[in-house]
Amino acid sequence: MKNYFQASPENPYHISIGAVIFNEDKTKILCHFIEKYKEYENLYLLMRETMQPNETIENTLKRGTLEEFGAIVEIDRFLGSIVAKDDWFGETGKKVEVEKTTLYFECFLVNQEDSNRVDDGTIESKSELVWLAPNVLIERMETFFQRYRINNLNEVGIIKRILQ
Incomplete structure (x- = not known):
C-alpha cells in the first residue's frame, strides 16, 4: 500500500509524529545522537516517525x-507542530522542496x-541513545542548525515550549 504521508517527487508533503521523552524526574530528554552521517556531524534528534x-x-x-x-511511553500532552521546508533528493536524485509537518x-x-x-x-536505528538536560540539548541542536541550516531538524522550538 502506498504511504500517502511519505513525501515523494510527485507529492512533496510529509507528516511525522514526534516525541519529547522525559526521564522520571523530568530533568533529561531521551534523544538520538548521530556522530557522523554523510557530511553532517554531531546530530541530535528527537523521536520522529512517519505516519502509515x-x-x-x-x-x-x-x-x-x-x-x-x-x-x-505514555503521552502526557500535545506540544504543537513544526512545519518546515527543505530540499530533498530522495531515491531519484532530483531536488524537490518538501514541506514536512511534525506533530510533537x-x-x-x-x-x-x-x-x-x-x-x-x-x-536513527543506528544512533546512540543519550539522555541530555533540555538546555544542553537546545544548545547542541542550535549549533547543528547554525552549521547546516536544515529546517526540519531544528527541534529547538518544541523543547523551549516545555521549559516555559
Whole structure:
C-alpha cells in the first residue's frame, strides 16, 4: 500500500509524529545522537516517525518510540507542530522542496530496552541513545542548525515550549 504521508517527487508533503521523552524526574530528554552521517556531524534528534495509512497518531507515536528507542511511553500532552521546508533528493536524485509537518507530544518513559530497537537501516536505528538536560540539548541542536541550516531538524522550538 502506498504511504500517502511519505513525501515523494510527485507529492512533496510529509507528516511525522514526534516525541519529547522525559526521564522520571523530568530533568533529561531521551534523544538520538548521530556522530557522523554523510557530511553532517554531531546530530541530535528527537523521536520522529512517519505516519502509515490507517494508523492513529497515538499508534504512530508508540510504534516510533518502540522502534527507534526501544521505549514504551505514555503521552502526557500535545506540544504543537513544526512545519518546515527543505530540499530533498530522495531515491531519484532530483531536488524537490518538501514541506514536512511534525506533530510533537510530551511523553513519560514507562520502560526502555535497547534490545527492543528495530534495525530498519535508517540512521536513527543506528544512533546512540543519550539522555541530555533540555538546555544542553537546545544548545547542541542550535549549533547543528547554525552549521547546516536544515529546517526540519531544528527541534529547538518544541523543547523551549516545555521549559516555559
